[in-house]
Amino acid sequence: MRSSSCDRLQEALLQCHRRMPEGPARRSGCRHLNKALAECVVGEACPEEYEAVRSFCSSGGTSLKRKQCEEAQFSLSLCLSRHQRDFEQQQQP
Numbered sequence: 001m002r003s004s005s006c007d008r009l010q011e012a013l014l015q016c017h018r019r020m021p022e023g024p025a026r027r028s029g030c031r032h033l034n035k036a037l038a039e040c041v042v043g044e045a046c047p048e049e050y051e052a053v054r055s056f057c058s059s060g061g062t063s064l065k066r067k068q069c070e071e072a073q074f075s076l077s078l079c080l081s082r083h084q085r086d087f088e089q090q091q092q093p
Contacts, residue, residue: 006040013037046079 016030043050052072056065 006037006044009033009037009040042076042080045083046076049076049079052076 020026
């Protein structure tokens with residue numbers, strides 16, 4: 001499911017964790033890679049829903065845009081839940 005760009009981000013995050021000692025410095029220093037990897041994986045798993053959230057929730061706006069943002073977030077949550085459920089079912093004997 002993940003693309004090579006997600007694989008590269010995961011490797012970069014692992015390298016960051018290896019280089020930096022555990023604690024606040026690591027959390028701060030690796031935060032951008034952690035966020036980028038999370039966005040990459042979510043974008044790969046649920047591309048349409050992820051783009052809708054990015055579009056509707058990128059800035060403030062009218063009450064309509066806020067409602068669209070909430071709906072997009074809900075759709076993304078459902079999509080991710082479906083993937084989680086499918087994964088869990090695959091893990092069962």
